[in-house]
Amino acid sequence: MQPVMNVEELEVFLETEFPQIHVDGRIYRVETVSEGEAVLSVRALERHLRPGGTISGPTMMALVDLAAYAVILAHIGPVALAVTTNLNINFLRKPEPGDLLATCRLLKLGKRLAVTECTLTGRAGGDPVAHATATYSIPPR
Amino acid sequence: MQPVMNVEELEVFLETEFPQIHVDGRIYRVETVSEGEAVLSVRALERHLRPGGTISGPTMMALVDLAAYAVILAHIGPVALAVTTNLNINFLRKPEPGDLLATCRLLKLGKRLAVTECTLTGRAGGDPVAHATATYSIPPR
């Protein structure tokens, strides 16, 4: 399961196909791509916070959705039409303010479905703040 | 399972406790509250769209998260500290542009956990575009 796109190619593709994710500036970053894995980050803005300074659940879900998409793309090449079919997330701990990282691994890369598993942590590391699985449907190639 | 907060009380509470959800204007609305149920809507902005004009997955997940919270609050009264522990969503069909509605029902309102089930449709009705379950942890009262 070697990746076929690198960090720069992924960022260009996401920027071209999904310009809306950068409407608040470049808050999402592809950090690394490796065999069966991709790490993405989000820089939380005021709009992503909740009382007490914690990062909102929807911010975490949006990051998972994007990072799962990125790890799949990285291994099948640019396919703009892959769509999420299922996302399940367990919120584990309140994240500290600051960058959030999602490390997504491919559990399965089939002809029709790709299943990923994502762990969310703060940039400083520490215990995971959330864990998710996300499934994408892949269009016929 | 009679509600103890009405539409206006819910909207005031959400606006006070979660001002961030209105950072783009008042795009979220509490439509109705009834026995064991609440309906919320989101007005999709440019930032919520994806290529082809469809509404993004994260927009749907954010609506579910808020609507699940609202139906719980409506039945236990204002508890700012309830937190999502699990959210599972199945994306069924691409939504048309326009308002999206989430109809959330209480499956269980326990002392420690509340479990909700949500169906997402366009305002015009039609087949559901997504279906979700969300669990909240309720602080000791």
Add this chain to the structure above:
Amino acid sequence: MQPVMNVEELEVFLETEFPQIHVDGRIYRVETVSEGEAVLSVRALERHLRPGGTISGPTMMALVDLAAYAVILAHIGPVALAVTTNLNINFLRKPEPGDLLATCRLLKLGKRLAVTECTLTGRAGGDPVAHATATYSIPPR
């Protein structure tokens, strides 16, 4: 979404294709089939119980898996190769001993995926004991 198989046809198909489900006797029953819906039941044996006389989680999950399969088959006709891809279940209340019913509805019947939603109750009715969603992959037809 009219069914194309009735109760008797479903029972014969399940018995022929999955004889293993009847290894303890005929404990699973197809109760009803209607538009977009099927109801199946399980008669809990000693092996399905847990301390205090409640029905075990795995018994509920097995019933959901079978009932979701049945409602799909009922609407697409006998397809022995449909396979579960995802199952998510929330356990809500301890079931009383006795028959358990799963009412499964089709949320989506697509070309590649079928998504179902199931509510589990005791035969006497009352509050649901569990709620689940299950997705099946459908082989090319």
Add this chain to the structure above:
Amino acid sequence: MQPVMNVEELEVFLETEFPQIHVDGRIYRVETVSEGEAVLSVRALERHLRPGGTISGPTMMALVDLAAYAVILAHIGPVALAVTTNLNINFLRKPEPGDLLATCRLLKLGKRLAVTECTLTGRAGGDPVAHATATYSIPPR
């Protein structure tokens, strides 16, 4: 997160509290217990198979449910009343006949909820056949 029960203590506890799981003989085994992790196995009988010799989904779900319980017990000590609140499973590949292993890790061990993540493989190793998360509610201690 050091375990407080070892393999033998877990097996004795499960056998005493859940004699029903051994109604077909001792098919479940606690293989290993380590920091934050437990591995359990099931020996599939005829009743657990499906056409083509593959192991059934319910067999995998029952193993996950038991292994998630075991890893929690191993770290909090014997608590017969912990109950599953949510289980989400993705079926990835058809398992070969033979023993199935579930490796469950603690994602969170809170006062009220414990969240686990489980990977299922054949005893010979190879790609995972299923991946699951399971949440248990822990009674007040």
